Amino acid sequence: MKIIAGVCSAETESQLLTTAGLLKIFGIDTFRAGIWKARTRPNTFEGAGDIALEWLKKVKELLSIKTMVEVATPTHVEKCLKSDVDILWVGARTTVNPFSMQELSEALRGVQKLIFVKNPICPDVSLWAGAVERLARSVYDIKLIHRGFSVFPPTKYRNEPMWELASEMRKEFDYDMYLDPSHMAGVRSLVKTTITDGYTRGYDGLFIEAHHDPSKALCDKNQQLTPQELFEEIEKNEKLFQKSEN
Ligand code: PEP
């Protein structure tokens, strides 16, 4: 199973270096970090912004780890390209908007970068499909992330999996499908069992949040694992699923 892990949000240079350094020790080669955070309400932590691109450059240079950032606007794309971010992703609040997807697609024309597309917030597969089709006009290297859907009334998940919707996308598109247990589950104990769902259901990879000290995280602290915890879960599942394959 391919694993992408990293902080919900870049907070400081030392937070990035510490978390990425630990993840690297555990064999992770791609580090995610949100820089511009689309928070539901203003006046909460909205990400460190442009300065974090400099921190990420350092992470990449010192640790030889690939970096991955969320983009929601053409300006984000331009800044990431300038700062040599390796991989981009589109978040659930952006996939939902065809205007935004069209703009991103135009900004990415001719750019040879891998880009991941999360499912939209609402349980509508055609919005997800449309987002991917728009991007595919410009970009050939696309992968998908299933992070669950917002439903009412709320369930034990932060975002209800609705596994069948991700299966529909997997049937329609031949792109790798990653699972995001962090935003799907929302709390650590459920994140751990959701990781196992990813293995059971044959996902191509995991896209998951980790922080060297989750209790101090400025964003999504309840769903972030320490690198050590993440490593233990991965190791447990790898053993279990290797055994069942033999
Ligand atoms: C994230 O991955 O940091 C994020 C904001 O997730 P989502 O777009 O799934 O809410």
Ligand code: MN
């Ligand atoms: Mn998050």
